Amino acid sequence: MHRTGSLYGQFKTLEQQKDTATLGMWIFLVTEVMFFGGIMLAYTINRHTYFHAFAMGSNTLSLGLGGFNTVVLLASSFTMAMAVWSAQTSKKGLITLFLSLTILLGFVFFGVKYVEYAQKFHHHLVPGKNFDIFYCANNPTKCEDIDAADMAKEKEELEAAAKADPDLNAHAQLYYSAYFGMTGLHALHMVIGAGLLLWLVKESMAGKFSAEWNNPVDIVGLYWHFVDIVWIYLFPLLYLIDRHK
């Protein structure tokens, strides 16, 4: 393609080139909004229909781990924004530093997610043949990571919920399908984002980004922030139902 410096042939100015790239990325992000929006809508309808089971499911999630991951992801958005700033002001060393920090925080998020998922496997909370929302209440010795007082409270709540909804186990399974589906799709987006960031680190180490040319940093930044926004909604939707009892 014909190119003068950082300016591709079909554009008149660098500004027009940048605006075009941003516009294109936003159009893609709108399709992503519809994608996640549809899933969250389906989740909302199920949550409304099977309220007790969804509240019980939500209460079995670890608020500490979920909250920690929210902080980690917000921090990664900040470092991403700082990487864009470094590029816009041609601070080449800082671009690599902030991009690497963003990847690092992304991996902290994956690590915590791994701990969470593993816990769900141990507690028989993965949808399928062995799913049993009552597992920990009935086998407290097998779930030693849960505090005894919390466990007693959970057992009480489970019994009350089972009275209100006779098919609690099946409906709780629906909650956990939504949990794994939504957090899984979110994590998949983060894996793609981390891959793009690795590529950006390589390019930035070659000194390719500056005030004149930083479209890739900016565009991947938009994607990363979008993934952050998805989590901003997933956190209250999945972790914070009916916590006040």
Add this chain to the structure above:
Amino acid sequence: MSEHEHTEHIVSPGMYLTIISTLLALTGITVYAAFVDLGRFNIVVALLIATIKATLVVLIFMHAKYVPERTKLVIIAGIFWLALLLFMTLSDYFSRVDYRGIRYPMTQLISHTIEHRG
């Protein structure tokens, strides 16, 4: 297209710091609010705080405040389309009565909603 040269708006690190602090504070508030019994308004408060957080990310981190009008139009059209999806689908679900006269969400079959929401 105007002739003016490079006018890209650069958001300062100080501004980013303000935004990230606000986002973290709002995360704390939303966790705290989840433990206060607001009845059916718990979900409203949670989603309201999430929307404030998302708006801050879009406007400042994603520079939506500083992009050309046509890009803003795309963003607003996207949000509008999402609103249509949510509003039309939910209004159908929450007002539907089936041939047996049973209202969604099948409150006669599973007694939970009425009992829970009082």
